[in-house]
Amino acid sequence: MAGAEGSVRGSALQHFPITLPVGDLSNLHLKEEKIKPDANGNLKTNAISFKDRAAQSLLNKLIRSNLVDNTNQVEVLQRDPNSPLYSVKSFEELRLKPQLLQGVYAMGFNRPSKIQENALPLMLAEPPQNLIAQSQSGTGKTAAFVLAMLSQVEPANKYPQCLCLSPTYELALQTGKVIEQMGKFYPALKLAYAVRGNKLERGQKLSEQIVIGTPGTVLDWCSKLKFIDPKKIKVFVLDEADVMIATQGHQDQSIRIQRMLPRNCQMLLFSATFEDSVWKFAQKVVPDPNVIKLKREEETLDTIKQYYVLCSSRDEKFQALCNLYGAITIAQAMIFCHTRKTASWLAAELSKEGHQVALLSGEMMVEQRAAVIERFREGKEKVLVTTNVCARGIDVEQVSVVINFDLPVDKDGNPDNETYLHRIGRTGRFGKRGLAVNMVDSKHSMNILNRIQEHFNKKIERLDTDDLDEIEKIAN
Numbered sequence: 001m002a003g004a005e006g007s008v009r010g011s012a013l014q015h016f017p018i019t020l021p022v023g024d025l026s027n028l029h030l031k032e033e034k035i036k037p038d039a040n041g042n043l044k045t046n047a048i049s050f051k052d053r054a055a056q057s058l059l060n061k062l063i064r065s066n067l068v069d070n071t072n073q074v075e076v077l078q079r080d081p082n083s084p085l086y087s088v089k090s091f092e093e094l095r096l097k098p099q100l101l102q103g104v105y106a107m108g109f110n111r112p113s114k115i116q117e118n119a120l121p122l123m124l125a126e127p128p129q130n131l132i133a134q135s136q137s138g139t140g141k142t143a144a145f146v147l148a149m150l151s152q153v154e155p156a157n158k159y160p161q162c163l164c165l166s167p168t169y170e171l172a173l174q175t176g177k178v179i180e181q182m183g184k185f186y187p188a189l190k191l192a193y194a195v196r197g198n199k200l201e202r203g204q205k206l207s208e209q210i211v212i213g214t215p216g217t218v219l220d221w222c223s224k225l226k227f228i229d230p231k232k233i234k235v236f237v238l239d240e241a242d243v244m245i246a247t248q249g250h251q252d253q254s255i256r257i258q259r260m261l262p263r264n265c266q267m268l269l270f271s272a273t274f275e276d277s278v279w280k281f282a283q284k285v286v287p288d289p290n291v292i293k294l295k296r297e298e299e300t301l302d303t304i305k306q307y308y309v310l311c312s313s314r315d316e317k318f319q320a321l322c323n324l325y326g327a328i329t330i331a332q333a334m335i336f337c338h339t340r341k342t343a344s345w346l347a348a349e350l351s352k353e354g355h356q357v358a359l360l361s362g363e364m365m366v367e368q369r370a371a372v373i374e375r376f377r378e379g380k381e382k383v384l385v386t387t388n389v390c391a392r393g394i395d396v397e398q399v400s401v402v403i404n405f406d407l408p409v410d411k412d413g414n415p416d417n418e419t420y421l422h423r424i425g426r427t428g429r430f431g432k433r434g435l436a437v438n439m440v441d442s443k444h445s446m447n448i449l450n451r452i453q454e455h456f457n458k459k460i461e462r463l464d465t466d467d468l469d470e471i472e473k474i475a476n
């Protein structure tokens with residue numbers, strides 16, 4: 001696929017007259033999308049959660065080079081339950097155009113992922129079917145809808161035929177890269193990015209066959225500026241719906257775009273999660289959908305040894321951690337703090353003690369965070385200090401020790417059991433044994449710990465970090 005020479009469209013980065021560095025999510029889209037306050041006038045929380053979610057999602061894309069391991073079942077709900085349910089075990093069975101099959105193999109894909117096995121036959125059916133699909137990050141959703149777009153597009157027709165909405169500029173670029181890679185054997189195929197800052201001349205009509213962009217700009221290009229004729233769109237993809245719905249503005253714009261499309265346009269919506277709000281939104285933008293869900297791998301505490309250490313202050317917690325340090329660095333460890341400030345302080349103190357630790361903090365740009373995670377994954381650093389927001393959703397499989405320097409609590413100060421399970425649950429995977437140590441420094445945090453024990457109905461043993469024998473015992 002060739003980029004549009006000298007224009008702001010076409011190949012990904014070099015032609016962009018955009019001054020924001022890639023990865024700086026600080027102001028992006030939040031201002032221009034005119035986020036409306038919710039019923040309680042709550043604007044800030046929404047905006048922050050959008051930013052966090054978008055950064056999270058981008059981070060996952062940057063650090064991911066393989067499919068996520070998943071043994072869970074796929075649930076398929078067909079629009080017409082009487083039609084047979086197809087699933088494919090190979091890309092050949094899909095009868096893709098030869099250039100596309102070449103593109104798939106050039107990317108190193110040998111067979112469809114779990115979600116692709118079921119989603120691709122539905123998406124490529126004749127007539128094309130609408131689909132709502134949910135599965136965790138890294139299970140092959142992007143590759144699936146890119147394949148659907150590339151199957152439908154007619155490179156000889158020089159106008160937009162496929163439209164893909166992404167929540168942010170950076171996420172749009174990541175998906176664009178997949179389109180470029182998979183479509184590279186179609187020389188006539190071009191891609192345009194409808195993102196803020198990408199200015200075209202008035203009255204111009206796009207000749208690119210695929211347009212990917214953020215809802216606000218796509219809406220302008222379809223309605224006010226008329227660069228795109230929405231009536232000619234054959235495939236409409238709404239990616240990262242769970243990130244998208246974190247701003248009301250994005251939801252409204254997506255719905256307005258969807259209403260301009262022809263009735264027979266194929267509508268596809270993808271999301272990593274399926275909370276109520278995502279589901280309601282999905283049903284508004286995808287009429288008569290087939291639905292595919294792939295559940296998350298169940299996390300369990302069964303194979304994890306859990307302890308708590310009783311301290312009376314933050315400094316004592318630090319001392320206890322130093323006592324434990326030798327034992328925990330036999331494997332790789334993640335240390336969770338409640339705030340960025342504590343995380344930075346702790347990382348600095350550990351470094352002063354001569355320990356080599358990495359800090360993953362929300363202040364860093366997403367690319368920097370990805371680099372930290374990459375180094376940790378490669379084992380260049382054995383200990384990663386982080387906050388909850390920063391590390392949510394990141395799977396580093398080889399971590400076998402988790403330290404809760406601060407116990408996870410929600411915004412009301414109650415135990416956050418889900419986060420506890422997610423932090424700890426990742427240590428005991430694939431038959432390996434995991435170790436979790438919780439630092440308790442007040443009556444309040446003891447109370448939180450007790451409620452966590454009750455919730456999971458699992459005893460958390462006390463550990464004395466001055467007792468070397470005991471430390472040795474837990475390390476083995």
Ligand SMILES: Nc1ncnc2c1ncn2[C@@H]1O[C@H](COP(=O)(O)OP(=O)(O)OP(=O)(O)O)[C@@H](O)[C@H]1O
Binds near residue numbers: 061109111112138143
């Ligand atoms: N069939 C396949 N075989 C091998 N690798 C694949 C296959 N499909 C996708 N991948 C690779 O797996 C990784 C995750 O895929 P993809 O980005 O499509 O997942 P995703 O569910 O869209 O994740 P996210 O929600 O984070 O965007 C990518 O590196 C992709 O190249």
